[in-house]
Amino acid sequence: MNNNEIKEMHDIVASLGEITLLKGNISSFDQNISITLSNKNINKILTQSEIFNILKKVQDLSTCVNNINGDLLSVAAKLSNIPDLSEEPKKEPQKKDKPIRKVENKNKQLNNPIVNNVLDYLQDIIEEDDKENE
Secondary structure, three states, X not given: OOHHHHHHHHHHHHHHHHHHHHHHHHHHHHHHHHHHHOOHHHHHHOOXXXXXXXXXXXXXXXXXXXXXXXXXXXXXXXXXXXOOHHHOOOOOOOOOOOXXXXXXXXXXXXXXXXHHHHHHHHHHHHHHHHHHHO
């Protein structure tokens, strides 16, 4: 990296730090606005629709800040010549050759009925998956 690239990277990192602070402030604001809007007197003034609209705007603000954060991280990755993982083709998951072990409950009379139900449920799921993989 030359001096110009180092300065650009420093600027990006500084902006990412500011965004981190902003995200913390938005989170705190979101909590405070939720508490404020749950006040009985506020509920007398605003309809539920208006309250949800305000909460949606706060979430939209948070989403925008997160999107900017992602964009800056992409710029930083390009500056440092890190390949963008979102552009790589996705590989098909490899099939496992190992058979799935069956869950067996050997001592049903000694176990809790809830545990028996969970084990039976897991056994059914495993058997269904085995049938689908065949």
